[in-house]
Amino acid sequence: MTMKLKSLTAALACTIAALAPAAQAAGAALSAQNAWVRWLPNDLPAAGYVTLRNDGEQSVDLVDISSDDYAMVMLHQTVSNGSTQQMVMVHQATVPAHGTLAIAPGGYHLMLEHAKHKVAPGDTVHMKLKFSDGTTLDTPFAVKPPSQQ
Numbered sequence: 001m002t003m004k005l006k007s008l009t010a011a012l013a014c015t016i017a018a019l020a021p022a023a024q025a026a027g028a029a030l031s032a033q034n035a036w037v038r039w040l041p042n043d044l045p046a047a048g049y050v051t052l053r054n055d056g057e058q059s060v061d062l063v064d065i066s067s068d069d070y071a072m073v074m075l076h077q078t079v080s081n082g083s084t085q086q087m088v089m090v091h092q093a094t095v096p097a098h099g100t101l102a103i104a105p106g107g108y109h110l111m112l113e114h115a116k117h118k119v120a121p122g123d124t125v126h127m128k129l130k131f132s133d134g135t136t137l138d139t140p141f142a143v144k145p146p147s148q149q
């Protein structure tokens with residue numbers, strides 16, 4: 001009986017320890033919402049979109065993105081030169097204090113190239129979003145078909 005109680009206590013302690021990091025993340029200033037990927041066929045580069053929210057007092061920069069699902073992830077911005085549109089690589093983007101940064105069609109996107117395994121609509125891929133304050137958000141992105149707006 002004593003043994004049983006001890007192992008139950010140990011199991012509870014493990015559960016609490018495992019939950020702690022999640023609770024900490026929930027209390028952090030940065031969060032990611034509505035993360036999705038517009039998938040394209042034939043191994044073409046895909047575009048990732050996400051809204052980043054900063055509930056903190058200081059602006060924070062998104063400075064790096066990596067993924068276990070794509071060999072290359074870059075932050076791009078679509079800029080228009082009169083009638084033509086062009087993508088340029090940017091090295092950081094600011095999430096303002098008490099504000100949001102929309103990485104959304106027509107503005108910023110995450111350029112996802114060289115999938116490490118077969119990815120298709122309906123899948124979930126993960127990006128590690130790293131910020132200037134040291135925060136990392138390991139964010140699931142829902143993979144959607146090319147028709148998704």
Ligand SMILES: [Cu+2]
Pocket residue numbers: 076077087109110111
């Ligand atoms: Cu791009």
